[in-house]
Amino acid sequence: MSRIRNKKQALILSAACEEFAKQGYAGTKIADIAAKIELPKANIYYYFKSKEILYRHVLESFIQPLLMATQPFDQYDHPAAALTDFIKLKIEISKNHPNASKVFANEILHGAPHLPPDIIEKLIQQTCLASAKLQQWIDKELMDDIDPLHLLFMLWASTQTYADFSWQIKLHLKSDEMQAQDFEVATDTLIKIVLKGCGISTQMAE
Amino acid sequence: MSRIRNKKQALILSAACEEFAKQGYAGTKIADIAAKIELPKANIYYYFKSKEILYRHVLESFIQPLLMATQPFDQYDHPAAALTDFIKLKIEISKNHPNASKVFANEILHGAPHLPPDIIEKLIQQTCLASAKLQQWIDKELMDDIDPLHLLFMLWASTQTYADFSWQIKLHLKSDEMQAQDFEVATDTLIKIVLKGCGISTQMAE
DNA sequence: GTCTATACTAGGATAGAC
DNA sequence: GTCTATCCTAGTATAGAC
Incomplete structure (x- = not known):
């Protein structure tokens, strides 16, 4: 559980939060989140198993x-x-x-x-x-x-x-x-x- | 502009309103709306040119x-x-x-x-x-x-x-x-x- | 541990049969 | 005027290269 992992996860969560807020769950594309932090789309899936799980993390942070x-x-x-x-x-x-x-x-x-x-x-x-x-x-x-x-x-x-x-x-x-x-x-x-x-x-x- | 047309349009609008309310714009599928009123999917497109236009009608009705x-x-x-x-x-x-x-x-x-x-x-x-x-x-x-x-x-x-x-x-x-x-x-x-x-x-x- | 290529599916929209 | 078949894009997710 590297510090890099934690840092990137936090970065993704923050971008995801913004996108989910703007577009809603269904309206948000993983590609949007990836683009916002200039990460390859598949990389998001490397840190979060699915869109659903990523969303749940954002939700629970509140x-x-x-x-x-x-x-x-x-x-x-x-x-x-x-x-x-x-x-x-x-x-x-x-x-x-x-x-x-x-x-x-x-x-x-x-x-x-x-x-x-x-x-x-x-x-x-x-x-x-x-x-x-x-x-x-x-x-x-x-x-x-x-x-x-x-x-x-x-x-x-x-x-x-x-x-x-x-x-x-x-x-x-x-x-x-x-x-x-x-x-x-x-x-x-x-x-x-x-x-x-x-x-x-x-x-x-x- | 037949009475049947008006009636069906009203029916679609009412179903669309419910679905858009429940799922949001992006989350709503035309198929959901069609299923709710037991109409073929393509029939919705016959009465409303696009999802966007249908949504606008719902929105403006309020x-x-x-x-x-x-x-x-x-x-x-x-x-x-x-x-x-x-x-x-x-x-x-x-x-x-x-x-x-x-x-x-x-x-x-x-x-x-x-x-x-x-x-x-x-x-x-x-x-x-x-x-x-x-x-x-x-x-x-x-x-x-x-x-x-x-x-x-x-x-x-x-x-x-x-x-x-x-x-x-x-x-x-x-x-x-x-x-x-x-x-x-x-x-x-x-x-x-x-x-x-x-x-x-x-x-x-x- | 990270990125590329790609499989797979869903869903908006249309052309054309009936 | 209504429904079927289908196209096509977009978007989730994965397998596997590097």
Whole structure:
């Protein structure tokens, strides 16, 4: 297991991620990936047995960041801190992993045909924990009586949209690339609406 | 232009919409569409000159509902009524046109490679009108000073998610199909968060 | 350990039979 | 106006040369 092997695998994975994000699974050709990093097509098959396996690697590389994002729900005992950090983290992910996010979105959009069952299980668990925590806060009257799952759906959608539908975002912001400032405004706007909208006091001690 | 022709075209379009939604553009084979409606493969080519043209028809069939959804911004002079109706309309679209919505989402996800320029132009115009109206309401202090574009991004994302990422929604709601009641809860939750979150009074006359 | 040549199949599209 | 047979390109994958 040479260092060259690891390096080339990483290179292929990175190119594959970009291509799968741009074209989708079916739309991506191994030749496209090979061309992008100036490698012979057959070389890809030398490092990854099949297109399917290469795709799975790309897909799974996004799971860790995704699961990490729910940490604030464990970490904090107040919805203000938890939701603020969760939104920040999720928009950071959209900013830093736009391609992996698109690959994942594409996967979900088509009914998750390539997503391994153990990952699905983990996602369900994380969601249960987060929604249970929200329900606790509702019971303690730290926030309004909002359906926790639908709140989560809203948060996922509004944060991921900055990666997944960036074409549309850029179109309306009239810029070729989203700037750091755009992400800041997105984050601040969302935090503001969500906290106030859920009746969450930003004073930690009441 | 026989009635039979129109009927068959409609049948093909409907099957194509489902397939394109499920598999994406590249992932859909003409044979799949043909098989679904028990028509010989070549027959599809008799009614639609190419896969590309068939896809464009599916895509464009969704533009009208999409543009209609912004009507509340023209129709009402108060953000409470406009945003309430807008959210209702958008979630209705997710409920009634889940497949077309997915096809459109897929298109945007991949940078809109098949979306005709005149449609892009129309979408920009609608967005400008809606965000201008929001800005007016902000200036009149009918709502908080929220960035209008980012508010729109949030609204699009959180309403479309019920069509585009329905796999995920169903997974967490633990049901095979979303029920009418789920859409109602989604609508009510979102309206509640957005109106309160934007500081919009639900009393029309203040 | 890396690249070339090539096998094999799928799928878009068409020509022409009926 | 509808279906069959077929062409042809493109794309996954492999066997084997170097």
